Amino acid sequence: MTAFPGAVSTRPALATARVETPFGTARVAATSVGICCLAFEEEETRFVAELSRRYPGGRVVAGAVSPLERATVHVRGTGFQLAVWRALLEIPPGRTLSYGEVAARAGYPRAIRAVGTAVGANPVSLIVPCHRVTRASGDAGGYRWGTRLKREILASEGVLFG
DSSP: OEESSSOSSSSSSSEEEEEEETEEEEEEOOOSSSSSEEOOOOHHHHHHHHHHHSSOOEEEEETTTOGOOEEEOOOOOOOOHHHHHHHHHHSOTTEEHHHHEEEEEHHHHTTTEEEEHHHOSSTTTTTTTGGGEEEETTTOOOOTHHHHHHHHHHHHOOOOOO
């Protein structure tokens, strides 16, 4: 999977789909370049609002090509966010890193809190594995869609918490 390719139109067409995953229903969106959003969001209006915030001027296109047919990821973020998300891609399944370890791998060893914010802003959950970041204490920590879901995803990868 190629991550973070170049820019597209400032008014991209956004193909969307509702998909079933082993962890529940997710909504996925893609530009012509690749998947730009994967969220465990049940409510379509909230998902579309998130897309509008991330892609001002973008158009949700009904009946467009399925986002799951894309082989790339297309996300927008600051240089710092992109560095953090690239570091997340290096965490293999079944492993976790602390926010501090991710900060070091991203090249910002003192920016632990900012790394936490960047991890939380990841628009393509599961694909860019933000669920693999835990607290230094070993606790699972938070997750945008709840700690229960984070623990379930990690358990499916062989990571268990007491």
